[in-house]
Amino acid sequence: MIDTRLFTHRLSQLIAQPSVSCTSPKLDMSNRGVVELLASWLKPLGFHIELMDVAEGKVNLIATLGSGPGGLVLSGHTDTVPCNPERWQQDPFALTERNNRYYGLGATDMKGFFPVVLAAIDGLGDELKKLRQPLIVLATSDEESSMNGARALAAAGRPKARYAVIGEPTNMKPIRMHKGIMMEAVRIQGLAGHSSDPSLGHNALDAMHEVLSELITFRRDLKAHYDNPGFAVNFPTLNLGHIHGGDNPNRICGHCELHFDLRPLPGMNIDELRGNLLQRLQPVADKFHTPLQLESLIEGIDAYEEPQQSELVALAEKLTGHKAESVAFATEAPLLQNLGMQTLVMGPGSIDQAHQPNEYIEINQIAPAVNIVRSLIRDLCF
Structure with a gap:
């Protein structure tokens, strides 16, 4: 079971914290508030918290529970694109529940992934004491503009794990390929x-x-x-x-x-x-x-491909019932993959809702996403 009130509270807090990333300095914002919120929720669960300064006002979060040579990274970016509030039917920085949807800037791309991860962790309870491999929650800056957050991690050679899942909105279908740009x-x-x-x-x-x-x-x-x-x-x-x-x-x-x-x-x-x-x-x-x-005009983003025979791909296909596919949009996947991790893109919500007014995530996607993320943790960290 999911604590719906807690999930809604967390998502509401994240959306209420503006973190626009933009190549225009007039629109660009810090993401520190979002990262500090996540840290405040993860630390009481026993995670070791590390904040990595990337640039002025730009921060990555590496939150680690447990130790060992393998483990799983659950990764998301904390920034959003700019928006035009006058084109929204509600305040983009206030979570609105309507028509079995959560509306708000970043609800699907991709602040909504973090409450899913936290709900999955909450549901493990005392099982967390039995971790055999580390569980790492990674939150990056500036994915929507320069990907400098993920580039800083790649340059530092961190984090180290065996598997990484990036929770970009894919309707919880596993994605193992995308083009570069x-x-x-x-x-x-x-x-x-x-x-x-x-x-x-x-x-x-x-x-x-x-x-x-x-x-x-x-x-x-x-x-x-x-x-x-x-x-x-x-x-x-x-x-x-x-x-x-x-x-x-x-x-x-x-x-x-x-x-x-x-x-x-x-x-x-x-x-x-x-x-x-x-x-x-x-x-x-x-x-x-x-x-x-x-x-x-931007530092190039490599194309990405995780082999079809990858252990992580096979597990995601088994858990979701969907064959791994490709998408047209670029992600941080090649940067994490270059650190030596099997890497997959998979998260709740639809990319069709991203970067436009009245962005939302379907509420009926939340529980299945939590269950799949919890199963990934159990299979890869225990």
């Missing part, structure tokens, strides 16, 4: 001049036209050479997302900038892809006598 900018510096005489300058838009052609060719090549049937879109994608250049029709364009994203499949190396892009684009700069820069 690169967000890149191409900046071309031309030379402005009077449009009546093209020889007076170097038109950055002309050069960018050829860059666009080269990127479209690269996109076709990626689709032709890479395929993974485990994804609904089974090839790498390259999206031309934003372009701006020049300032007036009667002036040679002196600068042009393009932003695009590239989503590689598992097994594709981000550094190699960027090197390939540079090799393709540099001849354009040489041809038009215009300096060209390829710069990353």
Whole structure:
């Protein structure tokens, strides 16, 4: 049984603590309040609490119960995306129960996972004294912007365990693959001049036209050479997302900038892809006598794949009754996997509710999620 009042109280407290993570400093917030709340609930249960400072106001939580060479990490991020309160039907920072749903910013992505974990731990009671391998609750910062929280953990080589489950909203279906993501900018510096005489300058838009052609060719090549049937879109994608250049029709364009994203499949190396892009684009700069820069808008996130034969995948499939699948969105999974852990993405709620007004989690998903998380702890830590 779940203590519904306690679950609701915890989720309400987490949602009431704003922790927006954003690349815009005007919107960015600290996550310390959320982390300290989690610590205050876990410490009385016997967990050793460690707060890792990542940046000013940005903190990771590593809460550990028990010791040993194996064990299980239950991981979630503490931040949310920004929101537009005027588009919500209720206060995004106040938990609202309606239509058998809990509404609030982060209810599904992904503050709702932490009360699930705590309810699973509460239900173990005195069994916790019999842990043979450590149980680690991990709470990270800035997943929604830079993933710097998880990157700091990876750089520190922590935490160490045998298994890791990241509770992103998947309707409690096990996810063992997702694509990576690169967000890149191409900046071309031309030379402005009077449009009546093209020889007076170097038109950055002309050069960018050829860059666009080269990127479209690269996109076709990626689709032709890479395929993974485990994804609904089974090839790498390259999206031309934003372009701006020049300032007036009667002036040679002196600068042009393009932003695009590239989503590689598992097994594709981000550094190699960027090197390939540079090799393709540099001849354009040489041809038009215009300096060209390829710069990353974010630090790339690797694609992720946990082998189908993984012990953790098999256990999750058994507990949920669902075959492990793939998703289109990126997570912290590759960073935890690189620490040597079998890693899976699985949590309550639907990604369809994330990043939009009136975010909610279905109440009927809570109890099954608690039971599955409790079973994971029993199977992997006892």
